[in-house]
Structures are given as structure tokens and as C-alpha cells.
Amino acid sequence: MSFDLNRSEDQRQILDAAGALLATGFPVARLREGRPDDLAPLAEFGAFSLSVPEPEGGAGFTLVEEALLHALLGRHLVSPRALAATLAAAVARRAGMADLAAAFAGLERQACLAVASGGDILLLDPANAEMALLFEDRGLALVEIAHAQPEAGLGRSLAVARMPGDAGAVARSDDARVLATADLLVSAQLLGVAEATRDLAVAYAGLRQQFGKPIGAFQAIKHHCANMAIAAEMLSAQLDIAAIALADGRPDAEFQVAALRRLAPRTALANARACVQIHGGIGFSAEADAHHFVKQAHLLSRLGEARPILDLPAPMAPLRPAHERT
Amino acid sequence: MQLKTTPEDEAFRAAARQWLLANVPAARAPHEGRAASDFARAWLARCRQGGWAGIGWPKEFGGQGLPPQRILIWYEEYVRARAPSALDCTFVGLNHAGPTLIACGTDEQKAFHLPRILSGEALWCQGFSEPGSGSDLASLKTTGTVDGDHLVVNGQKIWSSYSDVADFQELLIRTEPGSKRHKGLSWVICDMRTPGITVRPIVNMAGVSHFAEVFYDDVRIPLSNVVGALNDGWRVAMTTLGFERKTAAMGLQFELSVKVEDLIALAGPQPGTALAERLADLRAEAAALRAMTYRMVLREPATQSDGSMMRLHFAELAQRIYRTAMDIIGPEALVDNDWSHDYLEAYSETIAGGTAEIQRNIIAERVLGLPRE
Known part of the structure; x- marks a missing residue:
């Protein structure tokens, strides 16, 4: 159908396949072992060029499927290098560097995400990356990694390194569509965090017994879970609308992506916080999975910033002046 | 998953917009009593004359029988043209009693009551x-x-x-x-x-x-x-309460987007202020509520429980919008005006039609499967 928000058969198939790959290859429990993710299976799946047209070596899907895929990546706390591969390829492609783009998507060239901090660049889960996809003030830059010093990351579980901020850029993009795509996929991963933490909390609330019953029987816990569900649902709906608008090049695309990007961080963080809270003492420990979602939410929230939504034309502006007072 | 409108959909939008801009009353609806009911009846009669009454009703019962995308388009144009709030004296007939009779009534009950509801003759x-x-x-x-x-x-x-x-x-x-x-x-x-x-x-x-x-x-x-x-x-009543979250909700939910635009206009440019951040938040949240509304209409399953999440988000967003309005108008908040009036009316949003607390219980139990108390 041309006007409905049910997933198509094609969408269901690709997302089910991705979900199965992630469930077996990237279970959240793997984070307890502290090993860096091997993203090769995802590269083989075509995850980093999902919306690239087939003649250009991609899987030929749209930004809609790509966004939904990144929501799954977010759910499984896949290394930020997955986002780096996708966005580095997009920046390279936009700069006319087709071979470099393909190399990023196939992981022959390794990239990691980076953010500017004061005069430094912080590299996020650098592993073996040679290049950094740097989020600048309203732009993305591809930077060669040099003189990077590893540092203890947030909570001693995020992997970070610091390098000087005066590195030259191999390519830059302030293209509106590239930036909107970055915002879309970052938001999608944040949605994944929001949904996973809702599900984790609800599962725990059904299992953990105190005072002779599952804690989910108590209204205070129920209401926390309901709030998580409402927030995740709201963000999920907005993701669908924003992804469709951007994929179709609609006039309100920037507005919808700006709304999404503005709401995504607080939704993911609030849900991740509530998830720790519902897990009680265990949630506070490094042994449970809940803390990883908190940290990932912070990481994703640092990647660029929503476009100022008040500066954009609103799709639902009134068509006539306000009424006279009766 | 697509939102592609046809040229016919766009022609429908243009026709709706043109009719609404030409026919929406200049004055706001009166708040109470006979003046309010006369206004509501007159508006419904005018809509009926224009061929716009019973938007969500099946054709066989006198409605327009419009497909979902056209109903969405109608309500978007409706609120942008500042048409009278759907929550008036005709609300129960059009959105509760009528649909319940359609679902559960006898042929005699339908034949007698439905035309009178659609014409505004019966409130x-x-x-x-x-x-x-x-x-x-x-x-x-x-x-x-x-x-x-x-x-x-x-x-x-x-x-x-x-x-x-x-x-x-x-x-x-x-x-x-x-x-x-x-x-x-x-x-x-x-x-x-x-x-x-x-x-x-x-x-x-x-x-x-x-x-x-x-x-x-x-x-x-x-x-x-x-x-x-x-x-x-009880079964019949559950039909009623299920309808509460469908067609009429669209108008009310889309209206919040327009209210936010009015607030932004009311505040004037406020670059870099805390107020600007609040307005930006409200704009984003109203957009997300509109997205949830689209999803309610255009995705299966659309259940009562899905409706609870959206209804609650709507209620709490509405209250935040009016609280912000009270801050913007400053001392005029102490005078009876449209914003201060709507602010006080909005207290009922988290109480009527199922309190926020009950809605949260429903979401937790029926959507998330948590154990009943």
C-alpha cells in the first residue's frame, strides 16, 4: 500500500535477517567479556551500505530500512564503529571518493567515531581504526588518526583515545542530506537503546520477586515501565515519519529529523536511567547489562546536535490568524 | 511503509482547505449553555451542507466513508484553518453514541438516531x-x-x-x-x-x-x-470507549501542533533563552504526537492499549503547552482570557476518559504484560 505504516514484506525480511544475525553474533551479554566487536559479519551482510543503490555496490534499500537497521544495532549496543563505517562511507561518497567509500563499507579501511573536546579529538572505540569520522559544529570530517593516546573511558567500560585537534581533514561534508542522515541514524540507535532498556526493565520486573510477588505487580514499577513504553513508542513513530520524509526528499524532512534528533537523547537516557532503577542493586553493578545502555546513550547523544527546530518552517503552521476574543 | 499521496489526495486537500478557509466561523465557540449548543449545531449543519459531516462514518450510515489518509488530511487542514474544536456538544453523538449504534444497534435504532446525529438535530x-x-x-x-x-x-x-x-x-x-x-x-x-x-x-x-x-x-x-x-x-460500553481513541482524537492531537505555533508567535523571538528551549521541545513533541497519530491510523494493530499511550502523551503535552502559555503571558495569566481559560480546562485532560494513573496501569498490564495488582 502506498499510504500505510505497516512494514512491507521486504522490510520484514531484511530486518528479521539482521535481527537474527545480531541475536546470535552480538548478544548484549558479550559486553561482560570486554572484547571489541568484530564487525565483519555485519559488513558481509551489507549493513554499512544498506541504502546505497545496487549499481554502486549497495543493497539497494532506502533510508527507512537503514534507520530501522540502526535501531537494531542500538538495541544490541553494537560498537560505534558500525555507525562510523556507514557515515564515513557516506561522507566519502559525497566527496566523490567512491573507492574510499566502498572500502569503509567493506571494512577494508577502518574508521571510528570522534567528537571534538576543547582542543582535542576524542576517539570512540578506536580499535584498529586509521581514520576518524569527526562530528564538528554542523559538519562531518574524515580525519587521519595520529598521536592517539588511549584513556580510561566513561565508567572504565567505554573505550576512548585522545588525539590533538589540529589534524587535517581528508574530506568534509556540510551537505544537508548527509548531516540529516547522520542525525537520523544516531537517533535510530538511540531509539534502539530506549526500546532495549524498556524491554530489559519489563522482563526484570516480571521476574524479580519481593514481598511475595513480582515487583512488576506494584504500581510504582508499573508506572516507570509505562513511561518507558510511551517514550519509546513516541520516538519510534517519529523515526518512521522522519525516515520516510528524508528518504522521499519531502519539504518537511529537515523539520522531522530535527524533531527526532531533539527528542532521541532524552528518551534513551531517561529509559536507560529507569532501567537501572528498576534493576535495583544489581542495576548499579557493572555485572548487569543496564549500565552499558546508560553509557551508550551518553555516547550517542554527543554525536552532533539537532538543527535548531525553531529556525525551520513548521509543516502544521496555521493558515489564518488567531480568532478575535469573543 | 510509505506515505505517498496521489494527485486525487492532493486535490482533496486543496478542496478541503478552500472550503474550510471560506466557511470556518470568525469567532471562537462560546464556552457553555445554549450559545455553545447553537454554535455547535450551526457548524455541524454547515459542514453537512458542504458534504463534510461524518468524516469517519461509513457511507451506508450517512457518513463520508473516507479512507484513512483522507481523514488525516481533513483533520490537518481542519486544525490549520482553526475550525471549531471537535470537543463540542456534537462530540458524544458523532464519536461515541453514533459509532456504538453502528456497531451494536438495531436497524430501527440506527435508522432513527444516526441521521439526527449527523444533522445536529439530536445532541x-x-x-x-x-x-x-x-x-x-x-x-x-x-x-x-x-x-x-x-x-x-x-x-x-x-x-x-x-x-x-x-x-x-x-x-x-x-x-x-x-x-x-x-x-x-x-x-x-x-x-x-x-x-x-x-x-x-x-x-x-x-x-x-x-x-x-x-x-x-x-x-x-x-x-x-x-x-x-x-x-x-459492559461489552457495548467497551465498544464506546474503544472509539474514543480513533477519529476524534486526530483533530485534538493535530490541534496541539497549531497551538505550539501560536505559542511561538506569542513569545516572539527569544534566541538562546530557556523559553526558546521549551518552545523547541514543544514543537518536537507535537511533531512526535502527530507521528503517533499517523501510526494509530495507518498501522495494524491499532488497539485500545496503543490508544492509551497516545492519549496519555496528548494529555500531558497539552498541559505542558498551556503551562508554557501561562508563563509567556505573564501577569495577564491572572485575567480570564483564551490562554488562561484553556490552561484551566486542560486540567481535565489527565482525569477525564480514564485518569493518567489508570492509563499507566492499562499500558503496564495490557501492553507490557506486567502482573495485575
Whole structure:
């Protein structure tokens, strides 16, 4: 159908396949072992060029499927290098560097995400990356990694390194569509965090017994879970609308992506916080999975910033002046 | 998953916009009483003349029978043209009683009542809540005793919106003696002119009255006014409460986007201020509510529980919008004006139609599967 928000058969198939790959290859429990993710299976799946047209070596899907895929990546706390591969390829492609783009998507060239901090660049889960996809003030830059010093990351579980901020850029993009795509996929991963933490909390609330019953029987816990569900649902709906608008090049695309990007961080963080809270003492420990979602939410929230939504034309502006007072 | 409109959809949008801009009344709707009901009837009559009444109703019952994308388009144009709020005296008839009769009524009941609802000739109110039965509706005590081919009704209802101007009431009563909770209830059509009915308006915190207490003193209602089977009223009522989250919700939810735009205009440029951040948040949240509305209409399953999440988000966003308005208008917040009035009216959003607390329980239990208390 041309006007409905049910997933198509094609969408269901690709997302089910991705979900199965992630469930077996990237279970959240793997984070307890502290090993860096091997993203090769995802590269083989075509995850980093999902919306690239087939003649250009991609899987030929749209930004809609790509966004939904990144929501799954977010759910499984896949290394930020997955986002780096996708966005580095997009920046390279936009700069006319087709071979470099393909190399990023196939992981022959390794990239990691980076953010500017004061005069430094912080590299996020650098592993073996040679290049950094740097989020600048309203732009993305591809930077060669040099003189990077590893540092203890947030909570001693995020992997970070610091390098000087005066590195030259191999390519830059302030293209509106590239930036909107970055915002879309970052938001999608944040949605994944929001949904996973809702599900984790609800599962725990059904299992953990105190005072002779599952804690989910108590209204205070129920209401926390309901709030998580409402927030995740709201963000999920907005993701669908924003992804469709951007994929179709609609006039309100920037507005919808700006709304999404503005709401995504607080939704993911609030849900991740509530998830720790519902897990009680265990949630506070490094042994449970809940803390990883908190940290990932912070990481994703640092990647660029929503476009100022008040500066954009609103799709639902009134068509006539306000009424006279009766 | 697509949102591709056809050229016919765009022509529909243009026609709707043109008609609305030419026909929406210049003045806001009056708040209460006869003035409010006259205004609501006149607007419905004008919509009917233009071929725009019963947007969500099936064609076979006099409605437009529009597909979902056209209903969405209609309501977007409706709120952007500042058409009168859907929450007026015609609301219960168009969005509760009418759809319930369509789903559960006899052919005679449909043939008599549906055209009168669509024309505005008959206004409806709801007789569900009682002083002792709000959130716990199933505990209701108003009784109907079978006497020949009538029911004799005794008891009291409260919060019955527009019952001072309504012609008919959807009335939920206990008809099986000794029955408990949701067993033994009946949903009946009550003619508000029946002897023994007393309506006592209640003033709300906005200082206006558009709901009331209703007292029933040996009120005789024909058994032919029972909708669905006698003693099967809970099932019929659940149909009603399910409809609450469909078509009418669209107008109210989209309207918040326009309210946010009005707030932004009201505040004027405020670059870099805390207020600007709040307005940006409200713009984003209204956009997300619109997205949820699209999803409700365009995705399966659209269940009552999905509706609860959206209804609650709407209620709390509406209240935040009006709180922000009160901050923007400053000292004028102490005067009765449109914003301060709407701010006070919005207190009911998290209370009426299922309190926020109950909605959260429903979401936790029915959507998330957490254990009942």
C-alpha cells in the first residue's frame, strides 16, 4: 500500500535477517567479556551500505530500512564503529571518493567515531581504526588518526583515545542530506537503546520477586515501565515519519529529523536511567547489562546536535490568524 | 511503509482547505449553555451542507466513508484553518453514541438516531460515571428495573458533559438485580426529556459549566431503547470507549501542533533563552504526537492499549503547552482570557476518559504484560 505504516514484506525480511544475525553474533551479554566487536559479519551482510543503490555496490534499500537497521544495532549496543563505517562511507561518497567509500563499507579501511573536546579529538572505540569520522559544529570530517593516546573511558567500560585537534581533514561534508542522515541514524540507535532498556526493565520486573510477588505487580514499577513504553513508542513513530520524509526528499524532512534528533537523547537516557532503577542493586553493578545502555546513550547523544527546530518552517503552521476574543 | 499521496489526495486537500478557509466561523465557540449548543449545531449543519459531516462514518450510515489518509488530511487542514474544536456538544453523538449504534444497534435504532446525529438535530451526552464510580466504573449503582416493556431507572450520574443541552444520553445502568461489577449492566438510549430526569450543572475550575449531575427518579425508558442485549451493556460500553481513541482524537492531537505555533508567535523571538528551549521541545513533541497519530491510523494493530499511550502523551503535552502559555503571558495569566481559560480546562485532560494513573496501569498490564495488582 502506498499510504500505510505497516512494514512491507521486504522490510520484514531484511530486518528479521539482521535481527537474527545480531541475536546470535552480538548478544548484549558479550559486553561482560570486554572484547571489541568484530564487525565483519555485519559488513558481509551489507549493513554499512544498506541504502546505497545496487549499481554502486549497495543493497539497494532506502533510508527507512537503514534507520530501522540502526535501531537494531542500538538495541544490541553494537560498537560505534558500525555507525562510523556507514557515515564515513557516506561522507566519502559525497566527496566523490567512491573507492574510499566502498572500502569503509567493506571494512577494508577502518574508521571510528570522534567528537571534538576543547582542543582535542576524542576517539570512540578506536580499535584498529586509521581514520576518524569527526562530528564538528554542523559538519562531518574524515580525519587521519595520529598521536592517539588511549584513556580510561566513561565508567572504565567505554573505550576512548585522545588525539590533538589540529589534524587535517581528508574530506568534509556540510551537505544537508548527509548531516540529516547522520542525525537520523544516531537517533535510530538511540531509539534502539530506549526500546532495549524498556524491554530489559519489563522482563526484570516480571521476574524479580519481593514481598511475595513480582515487583512488576506494584504500581510504582508499573508506572516507570509505562513511561518507558510511551517514550519509546513516541520516538519510534517519529523515526518512521522522519525516515520516510528524508528518504522521499519531502519539504518537511529537515523539520522531522530535527524533531527526532531533539527528542532521541532524552528518551534513551531517561529509559536507560529507569532501567537501572528498576534493576535495583544489581542495576548499579557493572555485572548487569543496564549500565552499558546508560553509557551508550551518553555516547550517542554527543554525536552532533539537532538543527535548531525553531529556525525551520513548521509543516502544521496555521493558515489564518488567531480568532478575535469573543 | 510509505506515505505517498496521489494527485486525487492532493486535490482533496486543496478542496478541503478552500472550503474550510471560506466557511470556518470568525469567532471562537462560546464556552457553555445554549450559545455553545447553537454554535455547535450551526457548524455541524454547515459542514453537512458542504458534504463534510461524518468524516469517519461509513457511507451506508450517512457518513463520508473516507479512507484513512483522507481523514488525516481533513483533520490537518481542519486544525490549520482553526475550525471549531471537535470537543463540542456534537462530540458524544458523532464519536461515541453514533459509532456504538453502528456497531451494536438495531436497524430501527440506527435508522432513527444516526441521521439526527449527523444533522445536529439530536445532541447526545454520556451517562456513565457516578459519584461513587469514576475510575471504577464497573461499581456503578444506577438501576433499571424491568416493568412490563419499560425499564424504571433510579440513581445518579455525574460529569455528564452537555447534559443540560442534550436530547439523548448513552446511559449505562445495572439491570440485573444483585449483579456485581461489569455483569448485569445495560447500555440504554435515554431521552433527556423523559419525566423524572433532573440536570444540575456543575461549574468547573475554568469558571464555566459544560457538564452536570443527572438524577433519575423513576424514569421510564422503553426496553426497545436497550442497545445490544439486556445485561450485556459492559461489552457495548467497551465498544464506546474503544472509539474514543480513533477519529476524534486526530483533530485534538493535530490541534496541539497549531497551538505550539501560536505559542511561538506569542513569545516572539527569544534566541538562546530557556523559553526558546521549551518552545523547541514543544514543537518536537507535537511533531512526535502527530507521528503517533499517523501510526494509530495507518498501522495494524491499532488497539485500545496503543490508544492509551497516545492519549496519555496528548494529555500531558497539552498541559505542558498551556503551562508554557501561562508563563509567556505573564501577569495577564491572572485575567480570564483564551490562554488562561484553556490552561484551566486542560486540567481535565489527565482525569477525564480514564485518569493518567489508570492509563499507566492499562499500558503496564495490557501492553507490557506486567502482573495485575
